[in-house]
Amino acid sequence: MLLKCNKTIPERAKHFVVKGSCTPTPGGGCPVASNVQTTPGDMTERGCTYAGCRGVVGGPVKDVIQLTHGPIGCSFYSWGYRPHLADSDFHIKYSFTTDLEESNIVFGGEQKLLQSIIEAAEEFPEAKGVFVYNTCAPALIGDDGKDIAKIAQEKIGKPVVFFRCEGFAGVSQSLGHHVGNETIFKELVGSVEPEGDFSRSINIVGDYNIKHDIRTFEPLFEALGVRIITRFTGNVSVDEIKIMHKAALNVIHCARSATYIADMMKDKYGTPYIHVTLWGIKHMSDALRATAQFFGLEDRAEQVIEAQVAKIMPQINHYRSRLAGKKVFIYQGGPRAWHWPQLLRELGMDVIAAATTFGHEEDYDKIYENVGDGTLIFDNPNALEIEEVLTTYQPDLFISGNKERYIAYKMGTPFVNGHTYDTGPYAGFSGMVNFARDIDRAINAPVWKLVQKKARPVPGWNGNRNETSMAEAF
Amino acid sequence: MTVTTTPKATVTRQERVVAINPTRTCAPIGAMLATYGVHGALTINHGSQGCATYPRHQITRHTREPCEVATTSLSENAAVYGGKENLLIALKNVYERFHPTMITVCTTCLSETIGDDIPAIIGEFQENFPEISIPIVDVNTPSYVGTHITGFDNFLEVLAKSLVRRGRKPNNKINIVPGWVNPGDIRELKAMMHEMEVAAIFLTDYSETLDGGFYSEKPHFPKGGTTLEEIEDSSNSMALFALQKHVGGKAASIYDRRYGVPSHVLPMPIGLENTDQFLSKVTEVTGKEVPESIEMDRARLLDAMVDAHMYVTDMKVALFGDPDILEGLVRFTAELGLRPRYVVTATDSKQWADDMMKLAEELDLDTEFMMKTDLHELHKRVKAEPVDFLIGHSKGKFIATDENIPLIRVGFPIEDRFGYHRKAIVGYRGAMYLVEEIVNAFLSQKTVVSNTIMDMRDLEGCTLTNGSGNGHGHEKMSEMVKEA
Ligand code: SF4
Ligand code: SF4
Numbered sequence: 019m020l021l022k023c024n025k026t027i028p029e030r031a032k033h034f035v036v037k038g039s040c041t042p043t044p045g046g047g048c049p050v051a052s053n054v055q056t057t058p059g060d061m062t063e064r065g066c067t068y069a070g071c072r073g074v075v076g077g078p079v080k081d082v083i084q085l086t087h088g089p090i091g092c093s094f095y096s097w098g099y100r101p102h103l104a105d106s107d108f109h110i111k112y113s114f115t116t117d118l119e120e121s122n123i124v125f126g127g128e129q130k131l132l133q134s135i136i137e138a139a140e141e142f143p144e145a146k147g148v149f150v151y152n153t154c155a156p157a158l159i160g161d162d163g164k165d166i167a168k169i170a171q172e173k174i175g176k177p178v179v180f181f182r183c184e185g186f187a188g189v190s191q192s193l194g195h196h197v198g199n200e201t202i203f204k205e206l207v208g209s210v211e212p213e214g215d216f217s218r219s220i221n222i223v224g225d226y227n228i229k230h231d232i233r234t235f236e237p238l239f240e241a242l243g244v245r246i247i248t249r250f251t252g253n254v255s256v257d258e259i260k261i262m263h264k265a266a267l268n269v270i271h272c273a274r275s276a277t278y279i280a281d282m283m284k285d286k287y288g289t290p291y292i293h294v295t296l297w298g299i300k301h302m303s304d305a306l307r308a309t310a311q312f313f314g315l316e317d318r319a320e321q322v323i324e325a326q327v328a329k330i331m332p333q334i335n336h337y338r339s340r341l342a343g344k345k346v347f348i349y350q351g352g353p354r355a356w357h358w359p360q361l362l363r364e365l366g367m368d369v370i371a372a373a374t375t376f377g378h379e380e381d382y383d384k385i386y387e388n389v390g391d392g393t394l395i396f397d398n399p400n401a402l403e404i405e406e407v408l409t410t411y412q413p414d415l416f417i418s419g420n421k422e423r424y425i426a427y428k429m430g431t432p433f434v435n436g437h438t439y440d441t442g443p444y445a446g447f448s449g450m451v452n453f454a455r456d457i458d459r460a461i462n463a464p465v466w467k468l469v470q471k472k473a474r475p476v477p478g479w480n481g482n483r484n485e486t487s488m489a490e491a492f
Numbered sequence: 493m494t495v496t497t498t499p500k501a502t503v504t505r506q507e508r509v510v511a512i513n514p515t516r517t518c519a520p521i522g523a524m525l526a527t528y529g530v531h532g533a534l535t536i537n538h539g540s541q542g543c544a545t546y547p548r549h550q551i552t553r554h555t556r557e558p559c560e561v562a563t564t565s566l567s568e569n570a571a572v573y574g575g576k577e578n579l580l581i582a583l584k585n586v587y588e589r590f591h592p593t594m595i596t597v598c599t600t601c602l603s604e605t606i607g608d609d610i611p612a613i614i615g616e617f618q619e620n621f622p623e624i625s626i627p628i629v630d631v632n633t634p635s636y637v638g639t640h641i642t643g644f645d646n647f648l649e650v651l652a653k654s655l656v657r658r659g660r661k662p663n664n665k666i667n668i669v670p671g672w673v674n675p676g677d678i679r680e681l682k683a684m685m686h687e688m689e690v691a692a693i694f695l696t697d698y699s700e701t702l703d704g705g706f707y708s709e710k711p712h713f714p715k716g717g718t719t720l721e722e723i724e725d726s727s728n729s730m731a732l733f734a735l736q737k738h739v740g741g742k743a744a745s746i747y748d749r750r751y752g753v754p755s756h757v758l759p760m761p762i763g764l765e766n767t768d769q770f771l772s773k774v775t776e777v778t779g780k781e782v783p784e785s786i787e788m789d790r791a792r793l794l795d796a797m798v799d800a801h802m803y804v805t806d807m808k809v810a811l812f813g814d815p816d817i818l819e820g821l822v823r824f825t826a827e828l829g830l831r832p833r834y835v836v837t838a839t840d841s842k843q844w845a846d847d848m849m850k851l852a853e854e855l856d857l858d859t860e861f862m863m864k865t866d867l868h869e870l871h872k873r874v875k876a877e878p879v880d881f882l883i884g885h886s887k888g889k890f891i892a893t894d895e896n897i898p899l900i901r902v903g904f905p906i907e908d909r910f911g912y913h914r915k916a917i918v919g920y921r922g923a924m925y926l927v928e929e930i931v932n933a934f935l936s937q938k939t940v941v942s943n944t945i946m947d948m949r950d951l952e953g954c955t956l957t958n959g960s961g962n963g964h965g966h967e968k969m970s971e972m973v974k975e976a
Contacts, residue, residue, distance in 0.1 A: 026588040056565040059536060059582025060589070064565075066542025089601045089635040090511065090838075091518025095546035097887070099553070099907070111890045112868070117511040119636045123605060134510035141512065141868070154540055155601040155636065158571055186540040186566050186602060401560050402589055405710075421549050424558040428710045473708040476715050 019394075023402035027057050033398060038391035045379065047386035052397045053378045055189050061401040063421060064375050066185030068092055070194020072151040074275060075202070076181060077109065078102035078226050078251040079259065081146040083138045085114040087131050087163055088153030092185070093117075101438050102226045104253040108145070114138050118155055127156050128166050135170040135178055146256040147177035157184035177256065179205045190376035190398070191351065192274065199278035206256065207283070208263040216264040218313055219245045223268045224276030225296065227252025229439045234446025235296050238306060241322045242315050250276060263287045267312050269305070271296050274352035274381060296445045297354075297453070298361035299327060299334070326447040334364065337454035342366030344461060347413040349373040349399055349422065350436050356384035358417070358436070365454055367415070371407050373399045401425065415461055430469050432460040501852030503845040503861045512868035515812050515887060516838030518635030521547035522643025522672065522739075523598040524561050526651075529696025531717030532593035536562045536582050538575060538610065539600030553907040555675070555702045557714075562586050566602055575608045583617045587624055592713075593720055594655075596647065597630045604634035627720065629654055639838050640904075641739050641814050644672050648695065648743035657724040658751060665691040666777060667729045667753065669743060671736025671760070672814060672904065673918065675703035680916035681735075684771070688780045693722045693729060695743070703913055727751035731777040733770070735760050735918075736816035737847075738839065760816045761918045762926075763824025764793060789920040796924055797828055800931045805829035807934075810874055812836035812867065812884035813903035815844045817917075821883060821902070822848065824923060826855045828930070833859060833879050840864040867891065881930060898933035900926070 019034040035048035043049045056062045065073075068086075073096050077084060086093035097113035104110075116134045118127045135148050148170070152163050167180035183197045220239065225231060232252055239246055248254060248262035268280040268291035280291040292312065294305035303323045310319030344367045348355050352374050359369040371394040372385050385395050394407065404422060407413075408429050416426040419437035426433040434440055434456050444453040520537050524547055527535045537544035544563035551559040562585075564570075564578040579597070586595060597610055610630040618624065629650050633643040648669060668685070670678050678699035685692045700716025707715075726732075732747045732755040734740035744755035754777070761770040767790075771782050809830045811821050815837045822832050835848065840863050848861045862869065871891045874882075878895065882888050885903040892899035906912035916922040 023589060027585055055567060056541065056563075057581070057585060058564045058578040059562045059585035061560055061562050061586075062541065062565065063545065064541045065545040066540050069542050069546070085510070089518060090514055090516055090639070091520070091546065091601075091635045092542065093511075094514055094517035095542075095550055097513070099549075111513075113513055115511045115514065116509075117514065118601075120634075123601075123636050130509060137508055137510045138512065141508075141510075153601075154543075154571075155605055158602065158605045185542040186568055186571050189565075189567065190541070401558075421545075421552055421559075424552060424556060428558060428704070428706065430706075469706060473706055475709060476705075476707045476711050 021403055021406050023406045027060060029057060030060070030403075034394065034396040037386055037389060037393045037395060043383070045383045047383035048395060050379075050382040050395055050397050052374075052382055053189060053192065053376065056398060062398060063400065063419075064190045064398060067188040067191065067194040067197065068151060068153050068183045068185045069096065070188075070191030070275070070376075071181050071183030071198040072096050072194070073100055074191065074226060075195055075198025075251055076149045076151065078104065079149065079254055079256060080104035080106050080109045081144075081255045082109070083114050083142060083145045083148040084109060084112070085116070085134060085138060085148055085150045086153060087116045087118075087127065087150050087156050087161070089118045089155055090115060092153045100226075101229050101442075102252055103230050104227065108142075112142075123155060123159060126159060127161050128163070131156075131161065131163060131166045132170055135167070136173055139174040139176065145176070147179065148174070150178060150180045152180065152182050152184050154185045157182070157186070177206060177209075192376040192378070195275035196278050199276060200282070202259060203279050203282045206259045207279075208260070208287070210257070210260040212261050212264060216247065217266055218243060219247045219265050220267045220269050220309065221248040221250055221262050221265040222246055223250045223270045223280050223291070224272030225249060225252050225445070226272075228437075229442030231296070231443040231445035231449065234443050234449040235302065238302070238322055238326065238446065239309065242306060242310050242313070242318050244309060244313060244315070250279060263289065265289060267291065267309065269294055269309055272353055274377065295357045295360075297357055297449065299330070299364050299447065299450055300360055301357065302445075302447055302450070303327065330447050330451050333451045334454060337458050338364075338366045340458050340462060341454070344368075344414040345370045345411070346415045346417060347371040347407060347411060348436065349375075349404070349416070349418040351375045351419075352377045352381050353384070354436055356381060356388045359385075359388040361450065361453060364450070365457065367457075369393055370413060371396070371411050373397065375399075405429065415457060430466065430473075432463065432466060434460050500856075500858035501849060501861065503849060503863060504865070505840070505863050506865040506869050508869070511866050513871075513887065513890070514838055514866045515836060515884070516639035517547075517550070518601075518640060519633035519638060519643030519646070520544075520598045520600055520635065521550060522640045522645070523596055523631045523633050523647040524548075524559075524643075525551065525672070525698065525702075526644045526647040526696050527596040528559070528701050529694070529698035529717055530594055530723070531701070531719050532713045533596060533717070534560065534562060534586055534590055534592040534594075535596045535598060536564060536579070536586055537598055537600060538564045538566070538579055538582075538603040538608065540566045540602055543600040543602065550905055550907075551702070554905040555913045556910075557702050557704060559702070564603075571602070571606060574606055575603050576613050579608070579610070579613050580617055580620075583614070583628065584621070587621075587626070592626065594626050595628045597628065598633040598643065598647075599631070600633070601635050604632070627655055641672050641839065644739045645742055648740050649746065651695065651723065652743040652746035652750070655720065655723045656727045656747075656751060659725070659728045661728050662730065663691075663725055663728040665693050665729045666774065667695055667726045667732040667747065668692045669695045669732065669734040669736075669740035671734070671739035671816060674904075674913045674915065675699040676914040676916040677918045677922065680919050680922055684786060684919050685774075687783050687785050688771075688774065688778075689783075690774060690778050690780050693726045694718055695723065695726065695740070727753060729753055731756065733758060733773065735770070737819075737843065738815050738841065759823065760820035762817070762820030763827055763923050764790070764797070764920070765827060766820050766823055767919050767923065786920065789924070793920045793924045793927070796927050800927050801829050803931050803934050806831060807880040808833040808878070809881040809883055810834040810836070810870060810879045812870055812882070812888060815839045815841055817903055819844070819847060819851070822851055822857070822859070823855065824926065825883070826857060828927060830881070830930075832857060833877070834862060834870055834873050835859055836862045836865045836867070836870045838864060838866065871895075881933060898937060900929050900933055902926070
């Protein structure tokens with residue numbers, strides 16, 4: 019399917035399908051081209067491998083020095099903007115970088131890296147280790163950061179973990195998740211053998227504790243009689259990561275960014291895993307049930323679920339009555355685009371368009387399973403495509419990230435920030451109420467009436483200057 | 493390491509190699525911001541995706557506006573074989589899909605290190621598509637040289653060299669190069685020129701493009717921005733005023749030498765004297781007198797400074813951010829009676845160091861001017877010897893919360909508050925705003941006691957908490973001060 023704005027880049031057509039009018043793949047979904055190189059200059063919203071590794075997987079680890087090996091920008095931009103909260107804030111408050119300069123690019127940045135690690139460790143003796151993230155420039159000049167990390171580790175007597183996550187390595191953030199998983203697994207997991215009984219313990223894998231999501235569901239697992247030892251990665255310390263192999267079960271939330279480490283643990287330690295979703299009423303209930311089933315605790319699960327659902331239903335029903343029938347365009351990094359249609363249905367809403375920034379084939383199959391016929395499913399949207407979908411599909415709500423928020427606003431479309439949440443947390447049963455409330459605030463805000471009735475055209479605007487010239491040129 | 497010293501003031505440079513909480517970012521964002529000031533122009537960032545997506549996001553967080561920047565999406569292949577193909581494709585796609593009035597191609601650490609010959613690639617593109625006649629400029633913005641302001645400055649240099657048409661038809665205008673400021677600052681400068689009845693070309697003007705309105709139909713490109721015709725015509729202006737030395741200084745000398753436009757590089761017009769200097773120069777050049785409305789603003793500012801002085805005189809302040817804003821702020825805070833104790837910039841500039849020492853001597857300051865320094869270093873200084881106020885961008889909030897010192901938000905980025913991109917700090921009205929912010933920051937503290945000017949230790953019932961003042965239990969004292 020080819021959008022109007024893509025007339026000149028027909029290769030974008032294969033990234034679009036409409037459910038119900040495609041020839042399904044063997045996996046059952048529609049064939050959506052994904053996880054491939056972005057069309058240069060199409061105004062993609064994608065980020066880089068470094069962003070996926072530093073921003074998503076490594077960044078939430080709360081007691082390590084987060085050191086970016088590169089020129090200044092990469093570290094500045096990844097500093098403190100993702101609300102992957104913890105019960106301390108060292109990881110958000112401080113950003114460290116080797117701040118490479120021209121001479122380092124010419125003569126190599128290895129010595130500067132070594133010195134930086136040592137200095138940073140001296141400045142913050144309380145830190146439990148150093149995470150070093152590689153970026154494009156040092157990768158290109160061939161710095162051997164890994165070797166330096168080894169030397170530095172000896173010198174400072176703490177783990178120094180080097181991530182080969184240079185931005186250009188992959189087609190999106192996604193590769194960064196993979197690098198993050200693999201590196202943490204190899205360098206840290208299993209490096210300590212603690213004593214104790216771990217027979218009823220789990221890891222939550224692939225939850226980043228955005229705006230304290232974990233607080234909404236950790237007590238629920240505890241109520242089952244199951245202990246979370248490691249949250250990979252949100253409100254987590256290095257010491258907890260080291261012992262994560264002790265868990266009896268890995269409970270995977272974000273399948274896209276963290277199944278890697280669960281697979282590696284399965285291979286090496288035989289740890290089984292289950293895929294769950296920790297947002298929404300049905301999903302959260304299913305997650306508790308599946309976990310309980312593993313441990314033979316089914317009865318408790320039903321008790322917990324019943325009590326919690328009863329608590330929130332009055333509010334959910336209230337919001338449902340205000341939101342039923344609304345149409346949603348959801349565009350997320352990856353799995354939320356298939357996790358959330360169910361949540362929206364629980365509020366009486368329907369997804370009419372769904373897209374992801376870095377989803378792979380499995381993600382698109384999952385979206386296909388989770389949305390109704392006629393839904394537009396597409397991959398790696400760019401600015402013009404977003405505008406066109408907002409214009410032609412006229413959704414009542416757009417769920418996306420902060421960069422896209424203001425495009426929606428300028429077009430008069432209500433918006434909720436699905437990446438880092440408007441209020442949040444959105445996970446668990448209690449988070450579902452926050453989610454519903456935010457959607458209600460977005461859709462039913464009085465400002466939209468004002469906008470519809472009172473907004474005026476651009477003063478002195480007789481068709482955009484450039485649109486005129488565009489019409490002339492074509 | 494100490495670089496220079498007068499009896500009291502010093503210029504220092506950070507010795508630690510690792511940067512911790514930098515007050516600078518990288519060059520491409522400067523070129524992107526400047527390009528936003530040209531109506532209908534778009535930037536292609538030649539690099540990997542992060543280098544475009546991150547700065548876009550940063551500008552959006554500051555302005556709460558959409559910010560579009562294209563990327564050539566370089567990958568491993570390009571790292572080996574060069575990024576030429578990607579750039580050629582990106583140019584075509586951006587042109588055909590967006591129809592911009594102009595394209596800025598800025599580089600990144602990646603494309604610079606690969607060594608792509610950007611002018612040659614653009615040349616090839618133009619040869620392939622002779623019908624595409626919009627200007628395509630290339631700006632070098634490797635981030636391992638200079639800071640974010642360097643990118644802006646480099647863009648202006650390119651603008652001066654390649655977008656201006658030589659001409660000898662006086663247009664009765666002046667050129668104003670505001671530098672890296674806020675949309676609100678540009679609007680304030682425009683308002684001042686309007687009141688003075690002086691026509692001005694802004695190089696460049698992102699006052700509306702990055703602070704747009706809500707319109708019943710979203711225009712394809714945001715309304716506003718300097719047009720290419722205005723830029724072409726800027727060689728016919730009677731003078732050029734660059735209001736930041738490090739952002740526009742190079743362009744100013746090109747206008748001077750190449751187009752014979754007399755160029756004045758002035759301190760940023762923050763505070764009374766700096767604004768006086770700017771406006772009197774404008775009067776000198778244009779013959780237009782400062783009108784009554786502006787005179788009244790000036791008088792009101794002076795009046796407010798009198799009203800404010802017992803709250804703020806002798807209080808210590810730490811300033812951080814870009815060098816030219818700091819230059820303006822140092823004079824302004826000093827004229828308000830504050831003592832700039834630490835002034836921190838990431839820029840390494842001998843000119844700045846010299847200018848600051850001159851200023852320190854003139855104003856009798858005991859400031860430590862810290863070049864090429866990060867916010868962690870400032871934090872350590874403030875811990876050792878506290879200040880009453882911090883003035884700078886949002887990244888200083890960690891010092892502010894830890895040390896319980898009010899942060900007056902000025903500069904870029906302000907991402908933890910709403911609407912600061914609309915606040916002007918230039919001109920008399922901008923200075924008035926700053927006076928109010930500072931005094932109100934003082935008045936809204938729980939305990940209104942200076943960190944530094946009053947020794948509370950001997951007063952009964954008063955204990956200083958955490959050694960830096962601002963503790964609790966000073967209610968009486970605070971009331972006294974409030975009534976002063
Ligand atoms: S590589 Fe360079 S240009 Fe890109 S974000 Fe990092 S510092 Fe900035
Ligand atoms: S230089 Fe590379 S690692 Fe850094 S932001 Fe750009 S793409 Fe990402």
